[in-house]
Amino acid sequence: MKYIIIGLGNFGASLAEKLTEMGNEVIGVDINMAKVEAIKDKITHAVNLDSTDIAAVSNLPLKDTDIVIVGIGEDKGANIMSTALMKQLHVKRLISRAVSPLQEMVLEAMGVDEIIHPEEETAERWSKKLNLHGVVDSFEVNRDYSIVETTVPREFDGRTLEEIGLKKNYNIIVLTTIKLTREKNEIGSLKDVSNVQGVASAKTKLYQDDIMVLYGNNKDIKRLLKDKENMRS
Structure with a gap:
């Protein structure tokens, strides 16, 4: 081989x-x-x-x-x-x-x-984690670009990525969406389970409180997150 x-x-x-x-x-x-x-x-x-x-x-x-x-x-x-x-x-x-x-x-x-997975998570899992309000999780691809998880706001509920226009308005790509469900583990306790929905497309529909995984320039992501926060205020 x-x-x-x-x-x-x-x-x-x-x-x-x-x-x-x-x-x-x-x-x-x-x-x-x-x-x-x-x-x-x-x-x-x-x-x-x-x-x-x-x-x-x-x-x-x-x-x-x-x-x-x-x-x-x-x-x-x-x-x-x-x-x-x-x-x-x-x-x-x-x-x-x-x-x-x-x-x-x-x-x-x-x-x-x-x-x-050759090792377990360590305390230094996120060496350069972004300190942004509304971020579920993130890591930097390089100095200027990051991959960020953030929740879907109410204003996006039931709309497709094409309708929302994140690429056009923010130059941000949605890589995938994640649906969180509550399931029982082996001992019967409830836990959050993340279900990745596959590669996103223009026809992918978003639902409130699901998670969208974004890729883009840090300044564009910050602008989206700021606008997203303003939607709720």
Whole structure:
């Protein structure tokens, strides 16, 4: 089997070494040259490149690779962007790593069916969490762009994304919507369960108090959240 592992931190490097020891051909990829140097003699090939750069990753032998694993952990934005590129380039089989529930939801909305969780959540789960009123959860993709969860206001209830015009009016994309339901767990206690509704489209209808997952520039998201708050006042 031929593997490409993107992200050579503790998890990615360990996986790359074990797969190589099992007789597989493994290409390890990382933007950090020191990590590439540390593993280059332990796996088939080690490559130093930016996995969020489509021109760079297009040089990888993706068509001849059986499985691509995005193992980036610390930089959630790079993980999402790298995974999106792999989807765009139609790799045979894609597995991605999630270190938070929101990241997992985004990956699921992107159509990634195989998600691995190599560690439990830590106290530093949100290293750069946005301090915005009305946000359920969020993380920054980079300095200027973020993915944000926020509740659907009453004014949007029963309307489609096309009718509301978030892309036109705010330059914001709705990646997916999430419906919260109350269900009993194994011991009979009620808990909130998040049900991701799939990739959103212009015809997706919003319902009050559901959650919409937004992607856009921080200034545009702040403007929407401010207008959303004004709707309620």
